[in-house]
Structures are given as C-alpha cells and as structure tokens.
Amino acid sequence: MSQRVDAVVVGGGIGGLVAARTLIDRGLQTVVLEASTRLGGPVRGGSFESLPRVPLDLGAESFAARGGAVTELADELGLDVVAPAGLPAWGYAAGRAFPLPAAGVLGIPAVPWAPDVRRAIGWPGVARAALDRVLPRQVGARAEDLGSLVRARLGARVTDRLVAPVAAGVHSAPLERLAVSTVAPGLLDRFAVEGSLTRAVGALRAAVPAGSAVRGIDGGIHTLVEALAGEIAASAEDWTDSPTTDATGPIHTALRLGHEVVEIERSDDGDWVVRTRATSAGVRGGRGSVHTTVAPRLVVTTPAVAPLLEPWTGVVPRPEAGADVHLVTLLLEAPELDAAPRGSGMLVAPASDSSQVRAKALTHATAKWPWLADRVRAAAGEGFHVVRLSYGRLGEPTVAPDADEAARDASGLLGVPLTDRVVDHLVQRWDGALPPPTPAYRADVAALSAAVGRTPGLATTGGWVAGTGLAAIVGHAQAAVEGL
Numbered sequence: 001m002s003q004r005v006d007a008v009v010v011g012g013g014i015g016g017l018v019a020a021r022t023l024i025d026r027g028l029q030t031v032v033l034e035a036s037t038r039l040g041g042p043v044r045g046g047s048f049e050s051l052p053r054v055p056l057d058l059g060a061e062s063f064a065a066r067g068g069a070v071t072e073l074a075d076e077l078g079l080d081v082v083a084p085a086g087l088p089a090w091g092y093a094a095g096r097a098f099p100l101p102a103a104g105v106l107g108i109p110a111v112p113w114a115p116d117v118r119r120a121i122g123w124p125g126v127a128r129a130a131l132d133r134v135l136p137r138q139v140g141a142r143a144e145d146l147g148s149l150v151r152a153r154l155g156a157r158v159t160d161r162l163v164a165p166v167a168a169g170v171h172s173a174p175l176e177r178l179a180v181s182t183v184a185p186g187l188l189d190r191f192a193v194e195g196s197l198t199r200a201v202g203a204l205r206a207a208v209p210a211g212s213a214v215r216g217i218d219g220g221i222h223t224l225v226e227a228l229a230g231e232i233a234a235s236a237e238d239w240t241d242s243p244t245t246d247a248t249g250p251i252h253t254a255l256r257l258g259h260e261v262v263e264i265e266r267s268d269d270g271d272w273v274v275r276t277r278a279t280s281a282g283v284r285g286g287r288g289s290v291h292t293t294v295a296p297r298l299v300v301t302t303p304a305v306a307p308l309l310e311p312w313t314g315v316v317p318r319p320e321a322g323a324d325v326h327l328v329t330l331l332l333e334a335p336e337l338d339a340a341p342r343g344s345g346m347l348v349a350p351a352s353d354s355s356q357v358r359a360k361a362l363t364h365a366t367a368k369w370p371w372l373a374d375r376v377r378a379a380a381g382e383g384f385h386v387v388r389l390s391y392g393r394l395g396e397p398t399v400a401p402d403a404d405e406a407a408r409d410a411s412g413l414l415g416v417p418l419t420d421r422v423v424d425h426l427v428q429r430w431d432g433a434l435p436p437p438t439p440a441y442r443a444d445v446a447a448l449s450a451a452v453g454r455t456p457g458l459a460t461t462g463g464w465v466a467g468t469g470l471a472a473i474v475g476h477a478q479a480a481v482e483g484l
Contacts, residue, residue, distance in 0.1 A: 003031065006029040013043070015301040018474050019299045022482075030232070031256060039229050041433070042060060042463075044057075045058060048426060051376065054376055056386070063214065063215055070215070088344070091161070091347055091349070093162075099120075100165075107167060121157040133199070140152030140153045145175065146184070171183055173323060187204065229255060232254050258283045261275070264308040272297070299484070300460045302464065312458065313451035315444070317448055323432070330406055330422055336416045337367070338383065342362070342415070345363040345367075361390040362387060365388055435468065459481050461473070
C-alpha cells in the first residue's frame with residue numbers, strides 16, 4: 001500500500017500537529033504518521049472515574065504567554081484562553097514552605113535583599129547573595145551549568161532554597177545538568193555586560209512585556225490536540241483526486257495512527273520515501289503490514305527517527321533520555337483547602353533523604369484554574385479539590401508513586417492532613433517526555449539542526465529540538481516548516 005502526498009510529518013505530538021496544520025494552511029496535502037494509537041504526546045486529557053464529565057490534563061496544564069504563538073493558535077482553533085487565579089506560587093526546601101519571590105529568573109532573585117527573598121533565605125543568605133554586586137565579574141564566568149553559576153555568585157542558600165525548587169522542578173533535572181544557555185537564554189550574555197548575576201536578572205525581567213505569564217485553556221490544554229486533529233482530519237476531505245488506492249479503495253486519511261516508521265529513503269528525483277509498519281490490528285492491512293508514503297517534504301518530530309536521517313545529515317544525537325515523570329492527580333474532600341494555603345502550587349527542592357517529600361512539584365489545580373473549580377463544584381459539591389503532584393528527575397531512579405505516597409507528600413507540602421481524604425486518583429507515566437537540558441545534548445541537537453537546514457525538503461521540530469514548553473514547541477514548529 002502506498003500513497004503520494006505533498007508532505008509527510010512523522011510524529012503526532014503537538015509539534016507534529018502544529019507543523020501539519022501549518023503545511024495544510026499553505027495548501028499542501030499532508031499526512032501525519034504516529035506510531036502509537038493516540039495523538040498529543042505528553043499533552044493528554046482524562047477524567048476521574050467518579051467525575052467522568054470533569055476534564056483533566058494528564059500532561060501539560062499551562063503554557064507561557066510569551067511570544068503569543070500558543071494564544072494565537074488557540075484563538076484560531078476557537079478555544080478560550082484563560083488566565084490562572086491571581087495566587088502566588090510557593091517553594092519548599094529544607095523542610096519549610098515559603099512564598100517564592102515574585103521577581104526573578106528560575107529562582108535567581110533580581111534584588112537579594114528584597115523582603116520576599118529574605119523570608120525565603122534568611123539574613124545569612126541575603127548577606128552572601130548581596131556579595132554578587134561586588135564580586136569580580138570573573139567569578140562564575142566560565143560556568144556552563146546553572147548550579148555552578150548560581151553557587152559561585154550567590155551562595156548555597158539561594159542555590160538550594162530558591163533555584164533548586166524552581167529550576168530543578170521545571171526541568172526535572174539537577175542543577176548541575178542544566179545548561180544555562182538552554183534553560184535561561186540570554187542570561188550569560190547579560191551577565192557578561194552587567195558583571196553581576198542579580199543585575200543581569202533585573203535587566204532580563206525589565207525587558208519582559210507587561211502581562212507575560214502562564215495561561216491555560218478552558219476545558220484543559222488537551223483540547224488543543226482535539227482541535228488540531230479535527231482540522232487535519234477534515235483537510236483530507238478536500239483531496240478530491242487521491243492518487244492512492246489499495247484493495248479496499250481510495251485512502252484519504254490525513255492522520256495515520258499505529259504507523260511506526262521503519263525506513264526512510266530518497267528517490268532519484270529527490271522525493272522522500274517513508275515506509276511504516278502497522279503497530280495495531282486496526283490499521284488498514286492489519287498489524288505488521290507495510291505502508292509507503294512518498295512526498296517531496298519530510299518533517300521529523302521525534303528523536304526515535306533521527307538515526308534514519310543519518311545518510312543525509314551525517315549526525316545522530318547521542319542517546320540521552322529525559323527524565324521519566326509520573327503525575328499523580330488526587331480528588332480530595334478537604335474544605336481546609338478552600339483557602340488555598342499554598343497559593344496555586346509549589347515547587348520542591350530535591351530531598352536529601354527518602355523520608356522527606358519526594359514530589360518535585362504540586363499544583364493545586366482547583367485553586368489555580370477557576371474553570372476547573374467551577375466544574376468540580378458543580379459535579380461533586382463544595383469542599384472538593386483537585387491536586388496534582390509530579391515525580392521524577394533526571395538521574396534519579398524511577399520509582400512509581402501511588403496515591404498513598406502522593407497524599408502523604410501533599411499533606412506535608414500543604415500543611416493539611418490529607419491521607420484519609422482521597423476520593424479518587426489518576427496516575428500517568430511519561431517516559432523521557434522532557435528533553436534533557438544538558439550541554440552535551442543541546443550541542444548534539446544544534447549540530448543536527450544545522451545539518452537538517454542544509455538538506456532540501458527536510459525539517460525537524462518537536463520538544464526534543466525546540467526545548468521544554470508549549471510556547472517553545474508551537475513557535476518552533478510553525479517556523480521550522482516555513483522553509484518547506
């Protein structure tokens with residue numbers, strides 16, 4: 001079975017779906033090939049068994065508003081972008097909880113002696129951090145990882161109590177594995193100008209447009225996947241003269257689930273020849289059947305296919321998987337949480353021993369998102385809350401949490417006994433979903449991207465290339481296929 005189209009997109013995550021929609025908008029017949037039987041990658045929805053009509057995000061639950069790419073996309077798809085409740089985020093380190101300072105970059109403060117910084121790190125921490133303003137600019141100048149840079153300039157308390165909860169929580173990796181140039185673009189350049197890390201942070205914060213923050217979507221971020229898939233599927237209806245047939249008739253489907261790419265070749269006239277093997281019995285031809293798709297344009301959005309591009313790029317990124325992340329979502333009957341005692345949620349510094357909190361982050365979802373609170377209240381009544389805990393950092397052993405551990409961690413973080421308040425729960429595992437933000441990995445990806453840029457008809461996108469977060473992925477996917 002074979003088909004000829006204008007473009008082939010390998011991978012049905014957000015990057016692949018956005019790339020496909022962008023190509024379709026240019027009038028190109030486009031097919032998306034996805035190895036699994038679900039679209040969206042780590043953007044997925046679900047619901048509690050006890051509240052089947054209340055939608056939940058089981059992956060990404062917000063996006064950065066910077067750049068406007070995700071907001072514009074949601075608007076075009078007819079989705080309602082919403083702001084979170086105006087609640088502060090908290091941190092948790094050294095066994096205590098505290099509001100995170102408002103002005104900073106990945107927990108690095110702009111003003112070391114600000115009252116909210118002092119509450120988090122104490123006067124000894126303030127005194128050490130303030131030395132950043134007078135230390136020679138050579139101190140820390142050669143640091144490539146975030147941990148070494150912050151520790152050299154601001155000391156241990158800022159590093160362990162502010163930067164570790166924020167940066168390690170967001171990127172699921174220890175500070176020593178976080179490349180500064182990757183997780184904080186522009187910070188090193190500004191530090192070179194200012195000669196002070198806190199002044200550099202202040203300059204970066206001053207340049208952020210007013211209103212830049214996180215946003216969500218009424219009904220959940222996963223509605224992006226459903227809306228994108230709907231548009232892409234509908235595009236196939238316009239293929240009035242499909243050149244593709246098999247024993248059962250014409251093939252028009254633009255979304256091919258259960259198609260694992262096993263071979264990529266290039267024809268003499270420059271077309272990409274992509275062969276897939278069916279991974280599902282529901283695929284036309286049955287499990288194991290081989291399908292061929294031919295197109296002059298190829299977009300690869302998953303690192304699993306990168307080795308197949310080596311004949312044309314000469315580059316294969318070294319295998320370095322991201323952290324395995326577990327998300328445990330709890331439905332709690334706990335009226336004490338009505339007051340949102342820890343704001344919208346918490347970021348947690350790595351624990352020094354296994355008896356401490358193992359979660360790396362907690363989101364009080366019904367406090368953060370008014371739309372979700374309204375739906376839970378309507379379905380379950382007053383006093384019910386949704387809390388989500390995230391587990392897993394790069395380099396840590398993968399130990400699956402359960403509802404009991406999540407409830408214990410939530411009790412410690414929120415300061416409310418919750419172990420006997422769990423009404424329902426969901427556990428979602430994401431294996432290596434976040435790209436490793438290490439210097440070696442980013443160097444490999446940069447080399448591959450440069451080689452792809454020199455290869456006609458080829459583009460790469462997706463989180464493994466663009467970095468973490470929907471704002472990065474959506475904008476990158478749109479730009480990556482413009483050249484095609």
